[in-house]
Amino acid sequence: MSTELEQRLAAEVRIGLGSAVQRDGLSQMDRRALAGKLISDGLQHEASRRIALGTTMLSPEEEDRAARFVLDRIFSAGALQVYLDDSSVMELNAQGCDEVFVRYVDGKTSRVEPIAESDEALVELVRTLGREGMSERRFDAGCPRVSVQLPNGDRLFAAMAVCPRPVVSIRRHDFERLATLEHQLEGGMIDLGLKELEAAAVRARKNIVVSGATGAGKTTHTRALANEIPATERVVTIEDCLELNLHGFSERHPQVVAFQEREANLEGEGAVSMAELVRWSLRLSPDRVIVGEVRGAEVIPMLLAMTMGTDGSLCTIHASSSKGAFNKLSTYAAMAPERLGLETANLLVAGAVHFVVHIAHRSVPGEKARRFVSSVREVTGADGPHVVSNEIYAPGRDGRAVPAAPLRGETLEELEAAGFDPELLAAPGGWWR
Numbered sequence: 256m257s258t259e260l261e262q263r264l265a266a267e268v269r270i271g272l273g274s275a276v277q278r279d280g281l282s283q284m285d286r287r288a289l290a291g292k293l294i295s296d297g298l299q300h301e302a303s304r305r306i307a308l309g310t311t312m313l314s315p316e317e318e319d320r321a322a323r324f325v326l327d328r329i330f331s332a333g334a335l336q337v338y339l340d341d342s343s344v345m346e347l348n349a350q351g352c353d354e355v356f357v358r359y360v361d362g363k364t365s366r367v368e369p370i371a372e373s374d375e376a377l378v379e380l381v382r383t384l385g386r387e388g389m390s391e392r393r394f395d396a397g398c399p400r401v402s403v404q405l406p407n408g409d410r411l412f413a414a415m416a417v418c419p420r421p422v423v424s425i426r427r428h429d430f431e432r433l434a435t436l437e438h439q440l441e442g443g444m445i446d447l448g449l450k451e452l453e454a455a456a457v458r459a460r461k462n463i464v465v466s467g468a469t470g471a472g473k474t475t476h477t478r479a480l481a482n483e484i485p486a487t488e489r490v491v492t493i494e495d496c497l498e499l500n501l502h503g504f505s506e507r508h509p510q511v512v513a514f515q516e517r518e519a520n521l522e523g524e525g526a527v528s529m530a531e532l533v534r535w536s537l538r539l540s541p542d543r544v545i546v547g548e549v550r551g552a553e554v555i556p557m558l559l560a561m562t563m564g565t566d567g568s569l570c571t572i573h574a575s576s577s578k579g580a581f582n583k584l585s586t587y588a589a590m591a592p593e594r595l596g597l598e599t600a601n602l603l604v605a606g607a608v609h610f611v612v613h614i615a616h617r618s619v620p621g622e623k624a625r626r627f628v629s630s631v632r633e634v635t636g637a638d639g640p641h642v643v644s645n646e647i648y649a650p651g652r653d654g655r656a657v658p659a660a661p662l663r664g665e666t667l668e669e670l671e672a673a674g675f676d677p678e679l680l681a682a683p684g685g686w687w688r
Contacts (some may be wrong), residue, residue: 256323256375258300258311260321261270261320261325262372264294264321264324264325265324265325267297268290268293268294268297268325268329269294269329270660271289271291271293272286272290272293272329275289277398277684280515282675287326289467290325290326290329293321293351294322294325294326297474298313298321298322298639300316301629302567303455304510305583315483315664330460332369332384332405333346333370333383333521334370334371335370335380335381335425337403338357339407339409339425341529343359343360343361343449344357344358344359344427345358345359345426345427346358346361346424346425346426346427347423347424347425348422348423348424348425349370349377349416349422349423349424350418350420350422350661351374351377351420351421351422352369352370352371352372352374352376352377353369354366354420355367355368355369355370366564370423370559374421374653375504377421377423378394378415378421380393380591381394381401381411381413381421382395383402384403384405384411384671385401390665392518393518394413394415394521395415396414396415396416397412397683398413398518399415399416399634400412400414400417400419401413401414401647402412402495402496402498403496404494404496404498405425406504408428408498408500409425409426409427409428410425410426410428410498411423411424412424413418414485418640423458426470428475428498428500433458434478434479434482434484434504435479436450436453436454436479436480436483437450437480438479439479440474443625443627444472444475444476444626444688445627445628445681446656446687448658448679448680449631449648450629451465451649451674451676451679452482452670452675452679452680453612454483454632454674454675455642455670455671455673455674455675456609456610456670456673457480457481457483457484457567458483458485458566458673458674459669459670459672459673460543460566460567460608460609461566461567461609461621461669462482462561462566462568462569462607462608462609463568463569463570463608463609463610463611463612464549464569464570464571464572464584464608464610464611464612465477465480465542465569465570465571465572465612465613466571466572466573466574466576466577466579466580466583466611466613466614466616467571467573467574467614467615467616468573468575468616469573469613470613470616471616471626472614472616472626473548473571473572473614474498474499474547474548474571475626476612476614476628477499477547477569477570477571478499478500478501480569481499481501481508481569482507484508484543484567486507486508486509487507487541487543488510488542488543489510489511489512489539489542489543490510490511490512490541490542490543490544490545490580491511491512491514491536491539491543491544491545492513492514492544492546492547493510493514493516493529493532493533493536493544493545493546493547493648494513494514494515494516494529494546494547494548495515495516495529495547495548496515496516496547497513497515497659498547499513499545499547500513501513501545510552510669512536512539513543514532514535514640515571516528516529516532524658528552528553529546529551529552529553530551530552530553530555530556530591531558532553533546533553533556533557534556537556537559537560537563537565539572541565541567542565542567543566543567543569544557544560544561544568545566545568545570546564546568546569546570547571548570548571548572548573549570549571549572549583549584550572550573550585551587551590551591552587552591552592554584554587554591555588555591555593555595556590557570557602557607558584558603558604558606558607559603559607560586561607561608562606562607565637572584574613576613576630576643577611577612577613577629577630577631577632577646578632578644578646578651580611580639581601581604581611581642581644584600584604584608585597585600585604585642586602586603588600588604596642596656598637598639598640601637601640601642602639603639604634604637604642605634605635605636605637605642605643606637608634608642609633609634609636609666610631610632610633610634611628611630611631611632611644611663612628612630613628613629613631613632614626614627614628614629614656615627615629615650615655617654627655627656628648628655628656628657628669629650629654630648630649630650630656631646631647631648631656632644632645632646633645633647633662633663633666634648635663645660645661645662645663646659646660647659647660647661647662647680655687657687658680658681661680662680672675
């Protein structure tokens with residue numbers, strides 16, 4: 256918990272900064288420099304006060320802690336910052352300011368110190384973080400939920416007014432650790448056959464849907480697939496909250512346009528939906544389009560984009576199985592403003608999607624969560640109310656995908672031309688390490 260001095264010093268520095276910014280207008284660098292001076296002045300004043308009272312002086316460690324507290328409150332994520340700086344933290348979930356639980360990469364979960372002085376302070380912290388992204392995100396009774404990408408790439412979601420206390424959830428993103436299919440092979444998410452098959456599918460410009468439950472690793476896997484796209488190609492990504500971060504690695508992807516959905520302002524104007532952003536993307540001469548998560552009206556322009564010269568596009572979708580992904584896509588298409596009939600929606604899905612890759616997520620208390628590909632389906636057509644597919648990789652005894660039905664001859668030839676060795680499909684017992 257913070258001390259009375261730290262709280263008072265933070266308030267004084269915030270007031271001093273606010274006055275200076277309003278009067279002079281300051282860059283971020285100038286604000287930090289001024290904050291440092293104000294902190295130093297405040298600590299000097301505190302030292303003089305203690306000398307006059309004859310009380311114990313602050314130690315250098317206490318002064319450093321106070322300075323760090325103030326800087327974190329004003330320029331970072333407050334008490335959350337210590338967890339954002341800890342690479343062993345995988346998730347943070349809070350119900351109110353003081354019911355805070357951290358899940359670590361080794362699977363362990365611990366209750367930790369409060370992350371704010373009060374629920375009101377927690378809401379204000381979330382509002383501050385929501386103002387620092389590409390576009391300001393509201394967080395109040397009129398807009399009781401917010402989803403933002405933090406400066407380090409982690410994703411924060413928060414809700415208020417619809418629950419007894421404000422809730423906050425942060426999901427960490429390690430952009431490098433599992434950034435490629437090779438990394439995911441080493442991490443046990445895929446085996447050798449899957450790595451080679453998926454890499455060849457990307458090179459052969461096959462449209463791929465990555466499905467799975469919340470937290471299964473869909474975005475991580477999609478990022479690895481995207482890193483198989485040649486650096487010469489132009490890519491447009493569309494997300495509700497930036498997570499793929501392909502634009503942050505110019506050496507791999509020198510031509511990336513990263514679109515983020517924008518919510519309406521206080522007057523109810525200025526909203527830009529993902530569906531609209533998908534339409535915009537087609538005017539930017541993309542070689543491929545990547546939709547971070549399909550969950551509504553954007554499904555139709557996305558599927559149309561996949562059949563209009565941007566072959567090799569990718570998207571993710573929440574689904575409980577690879578087969579269930581088709582039902583989700585068709586349902587979203589039927590619910591979109593175009594109101595497609597089920598058969599028409601299935602024809603559109605079958606004409607656009609080539610493969611569905613399903614990610615499974617299993618957690619065992621006290622152990623590191625396991626994420627792995629459990630199923631791969633090749634789309635072969637549509638039959639009335641059904642999308643027809645072959646499950647070329649199906650869950651084995653332990654749930655991990657093993658070769659099952661054969662690929663279509665035409666597809667196999669295309670993958671071979673892209674460097675795939677068909678002998679990998681015949682490996683007895685699979686290639687799982």
